Amino acid sequence: xxxxxxxDDHAAWKHDGVxxxxxxxxxxxxxxxxxxxxxxxxxxxxVGAQKLWAGTVTIHANAKTGAHHHGHLESVIYxxxxxxxMRWGEHLEFSAEAGPGDxxxxxxxxxxxxxxxxxxxxxxxxxxxxxxxAVAVNLDIEPVEKPESVLWVDPTHPRGGx
Numbered sequence: 001x002x003x004x005x006x007x008d009d010h011a012a013w014k015h016d017g018v019x020x021x022x023x024x025x026x027x028x029x030x031x032x033x034x035x036x037x038x039x040x041x042x043x044x045x046x047v048g049a050q051k052l053w054a055g056t057v058t059i060h061a062n063a064k065t066g067a068h069h070h071g072h073l074e075s076v077i078y079x080x081x082x083x084x085x086m087r088w089g090e091h092l093e094f095s096a097e098a099g100p101g102d103x104x105x106x107x108x109x110x111x112x113x114x115x116x117x118x119x120x121x122x123x124x125x126x127x128x129x130x131x132x133x134a135v136a137v138n139l140d141i142e143p144v145e146k147p148e149s150v151l152w153v154d155p156t157h158p159r160g161g162x
Contacts, residue, residue, distance in 0.1 A: 071135035
């Protein structure tokens with residue numbers, strides 16, 4: 001009986017190829033903050049991911065994080081439901097809001113704060129980070145009283161858009 005390399009590849013792809021993580025099977029054994037619930041979908045422990053982390057975060061009505069940054073990691077937040085308010089800068093002096101269908105990009109080392117802009121509804125988001133390690137550096141920042149509102153500027157909206 002000869003050894004067929006194609007059969008080995010077939011078996012490897014079957015178990016080490018694409019993974020589907022059902023939404024009701026996320027791992028809630030993650031770092032938690034008061035007023036927030038995080039759940040991991042994609043990470044090293046669950047699927048062997050080497051360069052990213054993805055999961056969900058629900059921010060309770062009227063809740064917010066403290067000022068922090070995520071070191072060298074890049075983050076992308078996709079708003080599923082609710083209204084997100086982001087503040088950022090050395091004194092959280094800038095602010096922008098995002099709603100369902102909007103993406104938020106947070107570059108490395110940027111001091112920021114996530115806020116649920118609704119006093120009554122939960123904010124539900126999908127979160128992706130550029131590494132599997134959990135980096136969160138809490139900052140002792142005295143925020144400005146009234147942050148400057150910033151419109152999103154990109155090639156499609158060179159003068160800013162909402």
